[in-house]
Amino acid sequence: MKFPVPHDVKAATIPGTEGWERMYPYQYQFVTDDPVRNQYEKEMFWFYDGLHYPEPLYPFDTIWDEAWFLALSQYNNRIFMVPPVRGVDHRMINGYVYISPVPVKNPDEIGSRVPHFMERAGHYYKNWDDLEKKWKVKMEATIRELEKLEIPRLADMEDLSVVTDAVGESKGYHLLKNYDDLINLGIKCWQYHFEFLNLGYAAYVFFLDFVQKLFPSIPAQRVTQMISGIDVIMYQPDEELKKLAKKAIELGVDNAVTFSQEWTEVEAALKKLPKGVEWLTSLNLSREPWFNVSTGTGWFHHDRSWNDAMNIPLNGIQTYIQKVKAGVNIERPMEQVRAERDRITAEYRGLIEKEEDRKQFDELLGCAKTVFPYVENHLFYVEHWFHSVFWNKMREVAAILVEHGIIKDVEDVWLLRRDEIKQALWDVVTAWATGVTPRGTQTWPKEVEWRKGVMQKFKEWSPPPAIGTAPEVIQEPFTIVLWGVTNSSLADWAKVSEVKDLSSVKEFKGFAGSPGIVEGKARVCRTVEDIRSLQEGEILVAPTTSPSWAPAFAKIKACVTDVGGVMSHAAIVCREYGMPAVVGTGHATKIIQTGMMIRVDGSSGAITVAR
Amino acid sequence: MATNLNTAAGAGSSAAPELCWLEEVRKDDVALVGGKCSSLGELINAGVRVPPGFALTTHGFARFMRDAGVSGEIPFMLNGLVHDDLEQIELVSRDIRSMIEEHPFSWEMEDAIAEYYRRLSVRCMVPAVPVAVRSSATAEDLPGASFAGQQDTYLWIRGVDDVLHHARRCISSLFTARAISYRIRMGFPHEEVALSVGFQKMANAYTAGVMFTCNPGNGDRSVIAIDANFGFGESVVSGEVTPDHFVVNKITLDILERTISCKEITYTVDFETQKSVRTETPFERQNVQSVIDEEIIELARMGKAIEKHYGRQMDIEWAVDKDLPAGGNIFILQARPETVWSEKRDKEAAVAGKATSAMDFILSSLMTGKKVS
Numbered sequence: 001m002k003f004p005v006p007h008d009v010k011a012a013t014i015p016g017t018e019g020w021e022r023m024y025p026y027q028y029q030f031v032t033d034d035p036v037r038n039q040y041e042k043e044m045f046w047f048y049d050g051l052h053y054p055e056p057l058y059p060f061d062t063i064w065d066e067a068w069f070l071a072l073s074q075y076n077n078r079i080f081m082v083p084p085v086r087g088v089d090h091r092m093i094n095g096y097v098y099i100s101p102v103p104v105k106n107p108d109e110i111g112s113r114v115p116h117f118m119e120r121a122g123h124y125y126k127n128w129d130d131l132e133k134k135w136k137v138k139m140e141a142t143i144r145e146l147e148k149l150e151i152p153r154l155a156d157m158e159d160l161s162v163v164t165d166a167v168g169e170s171k172g173y174h175l176l177k178n179y180d181d182l183i184n185l186g187i188k189c190w191q192y193h194f195e196f197l198n199l200g201y202a203a204y205v206f207f208l209d210f211v212q213k214l215f216p217s218i219p220a221q222r223v224t225q226m227i228s229g230i231d232v233i234m235y236q237p238d239e240e241l242k243k244l245a246k247k248a249i250e251l252g253v254d255n256a257v258t259f260s261q262e263w264t265e266v267e268a269a270l271k272k273l274p275k276g277v278e279w280l281t282s283l284n285l286s287r288e289p290w291f292n293v294s295t296g297t298g299w300f301h302h303d304r305s306w307n308d309a310m311n312i313p314l315n316g317i318q319t320y321i322q323k324v325k326a327g328v329n330i331e332r333p334m335e336q337v338r339a340e341r342d343r344i345t346a347e348y349r350g351l352i353e354k355e356e357d358r359k360q361f362d363e364l365l366g367c368a369k370t371v372f373p374y375v376e377n378h379l380f381y382v383e384h385w386f387h388s389v390f391w392n393k394m395r396e397v398a399a400i401l402v403e404h405g406i407i408k409d410v411e412d413v414w415l416l417r418r419d420e421i422k423q424a425l426w427d428v429v430t431a432w433a434t435g436v437t438p439r440g441t442q443t444w445p446k447e448v449e450w451r452k453g454v455m456q457k458f459k460e461w462s463p464p465p466a467i468g469t470a471p472e473v474i475q476e477p478f479t480i481v482l483w484g485v486t487n488s489s490l491a492d493w494a495k496v497s498e499v500k501d502l503s504s505v506k507e508f509k510g511f512a513g514s515p516g517i518v519e520g521k522a523r524v525c526r527t528v529e530d531i532r533s534l535q536e537g538e539i540l541v542a543p544t545t546s547p548s549w550a551p552a553f554a555k556i557k558a559c560v561t562d563v564g565g566v567m568s569h570a571a572i573v574c575r576e577y578g579m580p581a582v583v584g585t586g587h588a589t590k591i592i593q594t595g596m597m598i599r600v601d602g603s604s605g606a607i608t609v610a611r
Numbered sequence: 612m613a614t615n616l617n618t619a620a621g622a623g624s625s626a627a628p629e630l631c632w633l634e635e636v637r638k639d640d641v642a643l644v645g646g647k648c649s650s651l652g653e654l655i656n657a658g659v660r661v662p663p664g665f666a667l668t669t670h671g672f673a674r675f676m677r678d679a680g681v682s683g684e685i686p687f688m689l690n691g692l693v694h695d696d697l698e699q700i701e702l703v704s705r706d707i708r709s710m711i712e713e714h715p716f717s718w719e720m721e722d723a724i725a726e727y728y729r730r731l732s733v734r735c736m737v738p739a740v741p742v743a744v745r746s747s748a749t750a751e752d753l754p755g756a757s758f759a760g761q762q763d764t765y766l767w768i769r770g771v772d773d774v775l776h777h778a779r780r781c782i783s784s785l786f787t788a789r790a791i792s793y794r795i796r797m798g799f800p801h802e803e804v805a806l807s808v809g810f811q812k813m814a815n816a817y818t819a820g821v822m823f824t825c826n827p828g829n830g831d832r833s834v835i836a837i838d839a840n841f842g843f844g845e846s847v848v849s850g851e852v853t854p855d856h857f858v859v860n861k862i863t864l865d866i867l868e869r870t871i872s873c874k875e876i877t878y879t880v881d882f883e884t885q886k887s888v889r890t891e892t893p894f895e896r897q898n899v900q901s902v903i904d905e906e907i908i909e910l911a912r913m914g915k916a917i918e919k920h921y922g923r924q925m926d927i928e929w930a931v932d933k934d935l936p937a938g939g940n941i942f943i944l945q946a947r948p949e950t951v952w953s954e955k956r957d958k959e960a961a962v963a964g965k966a967t968s969a970m971d972f973i974l975s976s977l978m979t980g981k982k983v984s
Contacts, residue, residue: 082977083974083977083978084977084978084980085977110978114974117974118970118974121970121973122970125969125970202973202977203969203973206972206973206976206977209976210962210963210972210976213962214962215831215832215833215834216826216829216830216831217826217829217831217833217834217858217860217867217868218831218833218860219860219867222860222862222863344862344863347861347862348833348862351832351833351861353832353956354961354962354963356961356963356967357961357962357963359963359967360961360962360963360966360967360969360972363968363969363972364969364972366969367969367973473979473980474980515863515865516865603860603865603866603867604866604867604868604869
């Protein structure tokens with residue numbers, strides 16, 4: 001399969017964006033002035049990480065990309081010594097991230113890594129549950145530290161206590177230091193993120209692989225079903241909404257909760273009712289930590305949490321109140337999910353002919369079930385809880401930059417790299433200390449305006465799905481399980497650019513996420529705010545879904561997403577509700593428009609559009 | 612109510628019945644009624660919907676051969692033949708076959724077959740019910756000794772005279788040049804060959820085909836593969852058309868794959884001649900799915916039950932009858948053990964390889980990686 005040469009893609013600079021490279025770390029650039037590195041870049045296979053980055057990255061948001069660049073790679077290559085793979089290398093073109101798994105080529109080196117891997121990975125697999133408990137303690141301590149972190153404002157005159165307590169440090173110094181602490185906590189949190197993830201994915205992907213070797217026609221969704229029905233905390237935010245809906249009915253304040261779609265109005269009304277105050281107390285208990293769930297993936301500054309956008313959870317609570325009053329059972333059908341899981345597992349197992357394969361099936365299934373909760377739960381701790389608090393701390397930093405004239409608006413801060421923010425803070429605190437005007441007040445606003453224009457042009461650009469030279473074999477577990485790099489996906493990627501007119505497409509395919517066939521009216525929801533317009537019995541078409549979308553699933557009869565695999569949120573929830581899902585279609589939200597009649601075949605992954 | 616003409620007609624407990632109903636036999640009655648008929652009897656008794664019918668047993672066959680005087684003559688006629696002297700075999704085959712086909716059944720046997728046929732017509736509520744007359748060999752369809760298709764099948768046979776005539780043609784098909792040559796080559800004694808003839812109500816198939824209780828492409832036991840075309844199954848069995856192809860998950864009974872092909876040929880019955888005829892499918896129907904989703908699921912359910920009953924993968928012929936209402940219109944015409952993948956799998960190494968623990972398997976899989984191009 002032929003893909004474009006990275007340097008040719010990069011050389012075709014979008015007019016008006018010349019010099020965009022300064023918005024990102026220098027090591028992310030494809031180079032032409034270093035022959036050795038240039039040759040390496042040409043020989044590697046780079047694929048666009050559309051799974052995490054459906055849009056170009058803002059300079060500040062690059063923080064999480066760098067964080068996992070380091071963490072994933074170090075665990076593979078320096079800590080667990082995964083024999084045939086090193087890390088995953090990163091590059092960037094026009095704000096889009098391209099990644100490439102780096103193999104260990106020397107067979108002797110691979111061999112020498114084996115005993116280390118067996119010892120190290122073996123330790124984690126063997127002590128998984130204990131180590132996972134320790135992980136939670138570390139993670140919660142990190143989040144608490146973050147919550148407590150103060151971003152101080154710079155007063156014209158320092159407080160008297162600085163003198164009387166003989167503090168010996170100024171707020172200017174604290175601002176610099178705490179900004180560093182903030183960034184370091186973020187990086188640390190991502191160190192923990194990958195502590196279990198590489199091994200978790202490996203256990204999961206090779207269980208999948210094993211079962212697919214036994215049963216070449218088994219849909220991946222059926223393998224994931226074998227590890228379903230395990231309680232994970234990603235469902236807890238949605239459970240809280242159900243609890244609050246029932247509580248509202250129980251206290252007789254359901255009318256006050258449902259009379260308006262505006263949270264501020266609802267809250268004011270509830271405060272006037274004695275029972276309403278009681279309900280608000282329950283709500284506040286639910287909010288920490290569960291309303292830290294992000295309305296997006298949590299990866300981007302614009303992903304706000306429920307706590308930031310209370311209309312969203314309010315809408316969910318209102319949906320559940322209506323359901324309960326209509327006599328609908330809103331509990332997740334866990335008993336059925338588990339019974340069906342056990343039936344399917346037993347039937348497949350019964351078809352395995354060889355005793356040693358049955359034994360290995362049991363072993364790998366047990367291992368996959370052990371790692372599964374972590375693979376799901378880390379998302380809440382890191383991408384949702386930590387990130388939601390983190391973005392708001394960063395907005396506090398931004399407010400100080402606004403106050404001192406470096407940027408015009410809090411939301412401008414994302415156009416600066418985090419090291420540029422550090423420089424700007426130095427500019428601010430030295431000028432504050434000295435009593436002069438920061439230099440950046442003249443330079444940054446102009447630069448920010450220019451960068452905004454560049455970002456807009458980047459958004460309009462379509463990144464090629466892959467560049468460079470496709471390898472024969474991929475051994476890196478994330479590349480296989482998370483990004484779904486397979487022979488057929490490569491072929492699809494090679495084809496993607498051929499589709500010109502999306503409005504004429506009548507049939508397309510994605511991953512079969514959850515079985516069944518339904519026909520119905522489509523509702524395209526680009527953000528979680530849009531789910532308010534969902535009507536009962538429609539088919540949800542979304543870029544991707546996350547736990548904050550959960551209430552939508554109580555209304556719809558099928559779901560289609562642009563991004564995600566059989567382990568994605570939409571696929572898992574649809575399997576629980578027993579409704580069809582087709583996920584990872586690439587372009588569903590562009591091909592389908594609200595109101596169109598579509599047919600979703602969740603067993604084969606086919607979508608048919610009536611035009 | 613198996614019948615032995617040597618003792619009292621209609622005696623049920625006879626040791627050597629010459630005729631019997633299909634439901635009276637089980638799968639281990641191969642020596643009595645051959646592979647096909649014993650399998651049909653087994654299916655009926657397993658609760659599978661099979662068109663009703665009866666069989667001329669191997670005793671009936673032996674008696675006919677004795678009566679016709681052929682059993683004495685044949686050894687002389689076959690003596691000294693070598694398996695690759697096809698010209699000589701062809702001559703002998705022709706002589707033996709015409710000897711068989713021209714010789715009438717004895718009055719007693721003719722009467723007995725006619726009586727079974729009449730009772731079948733009454734059961735089906737169709738006067739002179741059209742039947743399929745097919746040979747059911749004792750050595751055929753056995754795992755590992757598959758020479759299926761070496762004997763003949765005659766469809767849409769109606770009326771006693773035609774039934775008797777085609778019964779003799781089935782018997783004579785045991786002596787085609789190919790069959791003789793095959794037996795010589797395999798060292799199979801001709802005098803030990805026995806045959807049964809089955810008479811089974813024709814299913815008036817709206818659509819028909821075959822079903823494997825594994826994926827014939829990769830041997831996957833977790834799926835059922837179904838091939839279908841409009842009309843009788845002949846077009847599918849013979850490979851004359853590319854049939855519609857469905858893959859159904861055996862465990863969850865949902866359709867995983869569907870391929871609708873352009874099907875230009877349909878076998879249907881000509882009601883004037885009561886014969887199966889090959890016709891061109893009307894253009895507008897050629898690309899239409901030939902079996903509806905509900906029927907596909909029901910077929911898969913039946914396939915799963917049949918496999919469970921036999922405890923092995925099966926190769927099944929089926930039809931959807933157009934004369935009967937939905938819910939009772941799907942029939943199984945034949946079921947035999949699938950041999951290709953069953954045997955292949957026995958010889959294959961375990962997927963687990965040498966790995967005995969999950970950790971070993973993860974390591975060896977990491978080392979191998981995933982092939983992508």
